[in-house]
Amino acid sequence: MLAKPEERTLIDAVNSHNKELVQTLIKNKAQLEIRDSRKRTPLMIATENNDAEIARLLIEAGADVNAQDQKQDTPLLYAGAEGRLLILRMILKANPNFKIYNRFGGTALIPAAEKGHVDVVRELVKTKIDVNHVNNLGWTALMEAVVLSNGGPKHQEIIQILLENGADPNIPDGDGVTALAHAKRKHFNEIVQILQKAGAK
Structure with missing residues (x-):
């Protein structure tokens, strides 16, 4: 589901690299799988931003490493394609599904x-x-x-x-x-x- 304006806080915090606010929102049970207009979850956004610290917080909180955006990328697929090594290592520890494929199969x-x-x-x-x-x-x-x-x-x-x-x-x-x-x-x-x-x- 797409984020309503009042639910965008976590997405905005991730986009602005605000680690402290992300921590606070996670403690307050923020919706980890909320989506932006491109169907990206907060973890997907952190992966694209190469923000390893925020990605770690989200993964440790249980964010879905298999969630696909509108381009069919997952955090794993994107991290592999773009060389996000630190984030990739964290994702691999979360047992990702290797049978989810990108838009090129x-x-x-x-x-x-x-x-x-x-x-x-x-x-x-x-x-x-x-x-x-x-x-x-x-x-x-x-x-x-x-x-x-x-x-x-x-x-x-x-x-x-x-x-x-x-x-x-x-x-x-x-x-x-x-x-x-x-x-x-x-x-x-x-x-x-x-x-x-x-x-x-």
Whole structure:
């Protein structure tokens, strides 16, 4: 449900980074799952604002880490995609649902791999997340780390991490093209070597 004007206090407190007011409102049993006009909960707003202290207060108070906004993002999905490492670690301790997907049908791991968030990828592969999940574009996290990257050191490290944690290098994209073929086409020689060592064809 959307927040009525008189119920907006928690949303406003989070938006203005007012930790003391957030603490007071939580103690006074504020509605943690109230939504703004974009269907964002206070925790979602704190995650977008990269406000780890307020996110911690909300998570400890029981805020829903699986609540989706109008773009289908959850705090977990957003934290993964945008590299919010501290908040991501807190969310992971709250047992999030890894089967809630973003608007592209993807997990938090896929955009994290694409955008070069090495430490986020390292955290996510320790969880029950499916490293071989294929999104609506037909891409896995490993595929995105090849196709949508510049092939540099961060993505080389991410591809190595994914492979060491069960990523299948031979899942093709929707057109039947493998990650190895994409890496060769883009002249990502280091990535080609990493994939070939892992048995990529």
